[in-house]
Every structure is written in C-alpha cells, then in structure tokens.
C-alpha cells in the first residue's frame with residue numbers, strides 16, 4: 057500500500073484494528089432530520105468519542121472547526137431526496153480535487169445493488185476508486201438499501217459487500233443482520249456496520265454491534281442510534297466500550313446507565 061493510502065487508513069482504523077465512525081451525512085437526502093437540524097451543535101459533545109466523521113462538504117465547511125477536527129470521510133454521492141422519484145439514482149457530487157483540498161482521510165459513496173440504478177452506482181464506485189487510488193484516498197462503499205429495509209439479510213448484504221470490495225472499495229459499510237459472519241467472511245476488506253433508523257432501546261444497539269464485532273466487523277458507522285438517543289454521550293461512550301474494549305452488551309448498558317445518571321462522566 058502506498059504511504060499516503062496507508063497513512064489515511066491508519067487515521068480511520070485505530071491501532072486495535074477497530075473503529076467508531078460517526079455519520080452525520082443524512083441531510084444530503086433527508087434534509088434537516090431530527091436532532092441534526094444544527095449538526096455542529098449535535099456533534100460537539102460527541103466528537104471526543106468518535107474516530108472519524110462521515111459528512112458532506114457543505115456541513116464540513118459550515119459546522120466543523122478545521123482547527124479541531126476528527127479524520128473526515130467525505131460523502132461524495134447524492135443528487136436524490138426523500139421526496140424524489142428514486143433514492144437509488146445517485147451520482148458523484150464532489151470531485152476528488154475537492155476531497156484533496158478538504159484534506160479528507162477517505163471518501164464515501166452509496167451503491168444500490170438490485171435496483172434500477174445498480175449499474176450506474178457500481179460504475180460510479182469503480183470510477184471513484186480509480187480517482188482515489190491515484191491520490192492515495194481510500195473509498196468507503198455504502199451498501200444502501202433505500203426504503204427497502206427488509207432487504208437486510210446475509211445473502212443480499214453479503215452480495216453487495218463483496219461486489220463493493222471487488223470494485224476496489226477499501227472499506228465497506230453495510231447493515232448488521234442475522235448470520236453476519238457470512239457477510240464478513242465473503243468480503244476481503246474491512247466491514248463496518250450502520251445502525252439504520254432509531255430502535256427502541258439502547259440495549260438492542262449494543263447487542264447487534266457486539267454480535268457483529270464477534271462475527272468479524274471492525275466497527276461501526278452509526279449515526280441515528282447515537283445522536284437521536286436522549287443521552288447521546290452515554291450512547292457513544294457505551295458503544296466505544298463495545299468496539300474498543302470488548303465490552304459485552306450488559307457492560308455497555310451499565311456504562312450507558314451510569315453516564316446517563318451522572319455517576320460517570
């Protein structure tokens with residue numbers, strides 16, 4: 057691996073081989089989604105506990121302090137919205153030149169396998185990888201499922217993840233599912249898990265993250281279940297313990313409860 061590529065990867069994946077990425081890119085198709093109306097305010101208390109931020113250039117420039125920043129994974133695909141015809145019809149929205157100017161550690165793009173736009177999104181990924189490799193910038197592929205969350209099974213997510221890796225993604229973001237080892241075992245590059253829409257209890261999140269890590273994921277790219285939680289700092293500290301300290305779901309719950317009640321900072 058080239059020095060630049062390796063250096064960027066090492067900013068993202070920590071020395072224990074794990075990572076906690078915090079995505080705040082949702083506005084690129086959801087608009088001012090709940091708790092992310094003012095992204096800078098939402099993430100300020102969370103910054104010390106994440107390893108990298110997944111963000112668009114607009115929020116990066118308007119809400120993040122360049123003097124006190126975490127490594128950045130720049131969201132470079134988009135062009136669709138919640139109210140438009142098809143979320144899968146994304147293009148590349150940001151050039152590699154811009155990514156370099158912003159000094160990012162990686163770029164991220166969604167792929168939509170099994171949709172009408174499968175071909176376009178996969179070729180977009182391949183072209184982005186060509187550009188990224190030229191300059192030593194890793195590409196994270198996001199295996200998007202659009203509104204069809206029922207597609208979250210090991211066969212489908214394993215297919216998407218493997219295709220993303222075959223096309224050159226250096227990291228693949230996918231969803232947790234039952235039999236998650238089938239996804240990680242079929243994917244030759246590191247896999248991180250997204251959270252999806254906010255679930256009812258924190259414990260559910262700690263359980264699936266724990267299970268995914270045991271089954272080969274290196275960490276998360278998990279947003280709404282952190283910053284839409286009533287106690288986001290408690291949630292991210294507990295998740296950090298699962299990822300970086302091998303805490304069990306119950307230990308994570310104990311951390312959550314004690315931060316929430318003010319017994320632990």
Ligand code: 5RP
Nearest residue numbers: 079250251252277278279280
């Ligand atoms: C949104 C994304 C997010 O980065 C990804 O879905 C992770 O966020 P969450 O945990 O909220 O699902 O790609 O477009």
